[in-house]
Amino acid sequence: xxxxxxxxxxxxxxxVTKRFGNTIAVNNVDLRINRGEIFGLIGPNGAxxxxxxxxxxxxxxxxxxxxxxxxxxxxxxxxTLRKYISLxxxxxxxEEDLTPYENLKxxxxxADVENAEEKIDNFLLSFDLDKHERKLTKNLSSGNxxxxxxxxxxxxxxxxxxxxxxxxxxxxxxxxFIRRFILNENITKGTTIIISSHYLWEIExxxxxxxxxVDGKIVIKDSIDKLYERFDTKxxxxxxxxxxxxxxxxxxxxxxxxxxxxxxxxxxxxxxxETKDPNFSLNELEVSQIKLRPTLEDIYSYIIENSNNLGxx
Ligand SMILES: Nc1ncnc2c1ncn2[C@@H]1O[C@H](COP(=O)(O)OP(=O)(O)OP(=O)(O)O)[C@@H](O)[C@H]1O
Ligand SMILES: [Mg+2]
Numbered sequence: 620x621x622x623x624x625x626x627x628x629x630x631x632x633x634x635v636t637k638r639f640g641n642t643i644a645v646n647n648v649d650l651r652i653n654r655g656e657i658f659g660l661i662g663p664n665g666a667x668x669x670x671x672x673x674x675x676x677x678x679x680x681x682x683x684x685x686x687x688x689x690x691x692x693x694x695x696x697x698x699t700l701r702k703y704i705s706l707x708x709x710x711x712x713x714e715e716d717l718t719p720y721e722n723l724k725x726x727x728x729x730a731d732v733e734n735a736e737e738k739i740d741n742f743l744l745s746f747d748l749d750k751h752e753r754k755l756t757k758n759l760s761s762g763n764x765x766x767x768x769x770x771x772x773x774x775x776x777x778x779x780x781x782x783x784x785x786x787x788x789x790x791x792x793x794x795x796f797i798r799r800f801i802l803n804e805n806i807t808k809g810t811t812i813i814i815s816s817h818y819l820w821e822i823e824x825x826x827x828x829x830x831x832x833v834d835g836k837i838v839i840k841d842s843i844d845k846l847y848e849r850f851d852t853k854x855x856x857x858x859x860x861x862x863x864x865x866x867x868x869x870x871x872x873x874x875x876x877x878x879x880x881x882x883x884x885x886x887x888x889x890x891x892x893e894t895k896d897p898n899f900s901l902n903e904l905e906v907s908q909i910k911l912r913p914t915l916e917d918i919y920s921y922i923i924e925n926s927n928n929l930g931x932x
Pocket of ligand 1: 639642643644662663664665666667668669670671
């Protein structure tokens with residue numbers, strides 16, 4: 620049977636503030652993350668993302684406010700609830716002088732994992748770490764260290780997996796592997812995942828909903844779909860297709876227009892134009908134009924630039 624059967628809310632914050640001396644790292648945050656969601660937490664350096672992750676993992680406690688996990692007060696029920704929560708940040712939690720197997724064994728013992736041997740073997744195999752069985756962890760590549768770190772976090776089959784920049788500085792293949800593994804955990808086990816990243820295409824690939832945090836405040840939280848719906852009409856990106864002979868003159872014309880915020884030549888027949896003008900048109904010229912869907916990065920930048928006057932808290 621599923622634990623906390625019938626409880627739909629995995630994590631909730633009620634007016635949570637975290638101060639470090641005079642620094643307000645997290646400022647009066649209300650947040651709800653439902654079970655099974657993959658929630659992407661994004662924001663500038665120092666915005667409060669890691670502090671939020673650490674509070675959910677019980678490494679930190681809030682200065683004010685309440686955090687609930689599966690409807691229960693997290694800090695009053697810390698011993699019970701932390702069994703269901705795993706945090707992956709950098710791989711410094713691994714013991715450098717142990718082999719991958721020994722590291723997993725150590726964490727399995729500490730976390731009292733059932734069927735540990737079988738799980739460890741499976742993880743080493745599926746993370747392709749069995750090849751490096753004899754190496755000490757300090758001699759693994761960054762990608763393999765991070766895979767080991769994720770295997771460590773998954774050993775106890777967490778209900779809530781916190782991933783704080785899990786693919787930072789990890790190469791393409793390893794980070795792709797990590798993302799697919801994470802998605803699979805969510806799909807097969809319904810694991811609730813909270814992930815922070817500065818790679819917004821990563822959040823775009825994984826998250827079902829997104830929260831943007833700026834100066835300790837969540838300025839927006841919505842499903843990925845709704846975000847696109849809300850901001851599609853505000854962000855004007857057009858792909859222009861031009862006859863080769865007209866290319867230079869059209870480019871010059873576009874450059875001379877007010878409100879243009881970016882121009883990207885794609886080929887000798889195509890230009891992508893970003894403009895503040897929603898009615899942008901070069902119809903008097905022979906140019907065909909289609910509106911492109913903004914990326915999460917476009918939406919994020921728009922929100923950060925306008926966070927003072929969006930009328931959202
Ligand atoms: N232990 C601490 N002592 C003092 N200040 C801290 C501590 N931890 C975090 N801070 C401060 O709290 C604020 C939020 O930091 P946090 O690490 O949560 O940001 P972040 O969003 O994770 O940033 P990054 O994208 O750089 O990882 C920052 O101003 C930071 O300097
Ligand atoms: Mg951080």
